[in-house]
Structures are given as structure tokens and as C-alpha cells.
Amino acid sequence: MNEPAQAAAAAPLFNPLAPEFIKNPYPHYDELRRRDPVHLTTHGMYLVSRHADVSGILRDKRFGKDFVERSSRRYGPKIMDEPMFRSMSHWMLQQDPPDHTRLRGLVVKAFTARRVEDMRPRIQEVVDQTLDRVIPRGKMDLIEDFAFRLPVTIICDMLGIPEEHRETFYAGTRDSGRVLDPVPLSPAEIAQGNAANMMAQMYFKQLFELRRKQPGDDLTTQLVQAEEDGTKLSNEELTANIILLFGAGHETTVNLIGNGLLALYRNPDQLALLKARPELIGNAIEEFLRYDSSVQMTGRVTLEDIDDLGDRKIPKGETVLCLLGSANRDPAAYPDRPDRLDITRPNIRPLSFGGGIHFCLGAQLARIEAEIAISTLLRRLPELRLDDAEDPQWRPTFVLRGLKHLPASW
């Protein structure tokens, strides 16, 4: 073997924070699916890359979250003293039934298809106002100036955050995503996460006071009232889940819009098709979700010994990482050129929103926000072009996949 070939053979199959992986994870996923579809990583976690396996695990009761145990195993038993981990341990996203069922049940009504459909006019208004502001400039960063404002505004509306408090959120740095990556955090990163968590807790405590005194038609009022009831959720759960809704509701959607626009402008035939046939937007959003998902992975823990996943036997208590981004490009699920963007592809069922009991609560909202944002942009700025479609800057996180900037002009 020559030297480069030896180096390639010795390189770990999964190195998710390496710059070339962040830039384009898909060849690495192909390799994993072909060579070792249930791969044991250097951090001792099982990495699952095939569509059928990922989809099965997400719906299988033998896999759960077991967050406290899993985090203690990774970082030591004192980890739950750290404010950010303690707060996360109360997220519905990290809970198993029956607590998960109880917490999700308190907010699910705000996200039904009907409620979200009713938000269309407001979403259109925010998109139009954003474009009114930037169109005279002749150029913008599609991430900071366009994609970012919409989901933040909408989640602020839903949480009843008053207009005059919002500037801080619009100026947010969006760098909290590292916590989701399957590479342990350094002490400095934990300290940074704690500081951000404490700031958020301080703000939301103030908001709870406001909504106790002045109830509104919003999720915060609803949850504050559930907490006062004394049996439905604790004070810590209230704060943690409001923080979850705020965070989960924007970074991911910004990236759906950003990754979708990048894919579209890199494929001029698809861009021309969507401009000519705007009614394809619904299917195009599903294809954007599949083609370059803004959430690349989610984790589970085996709640019992597993012996029917590929050739591996996985003991109880092990962490299993489900590669959503890889499942979405598995030729076994998408036989017609899965690496090609095709906005007319039939039967797209991306795993980007997960599956089973944790299926994304905001899926319908994210779809409608992206649909209105992208179709309005194409209609109002038909001359728009990307300044650097070939080599844009990616954010340095793996699970939350998105661009730092996407400069465009017209």
C-alpha cells in the first residue's frame, strides 16, 4: 500500500468534527454504510447509518434516552451538578415515558397542523418585512439577514416574549449546538454552556413573573399555569422546557432554509424548475430536508441487550447514534440517485425530524416557515445569485448542520 492509501485505511471511519467531514459528510456516510453499518466509534458508541436500522431504532421501545445515566457514564457522576446538564436532563427531548408523555402532552396542542396553518399570514408578514428592509441594499447574508430572523420572531410570538425584549435574541450567537455533538465537551465548553444557561434561566424567570401577572394567549402562560397547578410540572421542568422550545425552534429552521437555498442554487436546473413551477415548493422542502438535513444525528441508549442489529450484539446501557443524514441518502431507501437533488422525487420521507415518540414537535411549523421563506425569496428576488456557492463557510458543529454565512447579491 502506498502512503496515502495506508493513511486512509488507518483513519477513523467517523471523525465528525474534522473540517472535511463538516464540509461534506456524505462520502463518509457511504463508506460507513458499505463497510461497517453498525460501527463502534473510538468513543465507545455504536453508530448506525442505514435507513432501515435508524428508522427501526427510533420506533423501538428497547431504545430510550436514559440521559442522566448516559451523561454520568461519559463525564462522571458530578456532571448533573453542572447547570446546563441539569437543565437538559429535564427537557422532554431527553426523557423517557412516563415523564416524556406528561411533558409533551402539555404543549402538543400549540403545534397541531391546524394551529400552525393559522400562523401562515404572520409568517408571510415577517418574511416580507425582512425582505423590504434588505432589498434596497443589493446584497445580504442569507443566514444572518434573512433566514435567522423568521424562526426567532415566530418562536418569540409563540412564547409570548414581548417585542421590547427581543433584540437580545436577534443578536444571539447561535453557538450552543456543540452540546449535541458525540464528542465530549471540554471543561471550557461546559463553563461557557453553564453561563449561557444561567443567563437564559434569569431571563425566563422574569418572563414567568410577567405572564403570571399578565396572562396571554401563549405557551409560557399555558406552562406557568400548569406549574401553578402543582401536579403537572415542576419549576425546573418549566424553565428547562421553555429553553428547549426556544432553542429547538430556531437554529434548526435557520439551517433548513440555509442548506435548502445552497442546494437549490448549486443545482441550477432545479432552481429553474422551482421558479417555473412554484407549486412544487411543498415537495421541494421535503427534498431539502432529505438532501442536507439540518439535524444529522440523534442518540438513544439500549434499555436491554440487543442482538438483532446487523452482526453486532449491543449490551444494555450502551449509546447508539442514529445518523439521520446518512439514512436520508441510503440507496436502499432512495434507489434513484440519492446524492442528486430532485425536487420532484416521489415518496420522500426524510428522517430529519426523527421518528417514534420524540418525533419533532415543530416539524409542521418548520416546513411552513421554510416554504414561505424560500418561495417568497424566489418570487421577490428572481435575480439573486450566491457569491460563493462552491465553498461557503460551515458552522463547526456536526449534529446541527448549517452555514455560518451565505452571501448573496442581486
Ligand code: HEM
Ligand atoms: C428543520 C427544522 C427542524 C428539524 C430538522 C428538527 C429536528 C428534530 C429531531 C430530529 C427531533 C427528534 C430528536 C430525537 O428523536 O431524539 C426533534 C425533536 C424536537 N423538536 Fe425539532 N426540529 C426542527 C424544528 C423544530 C421547531 C421549529 C421546533 C419548535 C418550535 C422544534 C421543537 C422540537 C421539540 C420540542 C422536540 C422534542 C420532542 C420530544 O422529545 O418529544 N423543532 N426535532
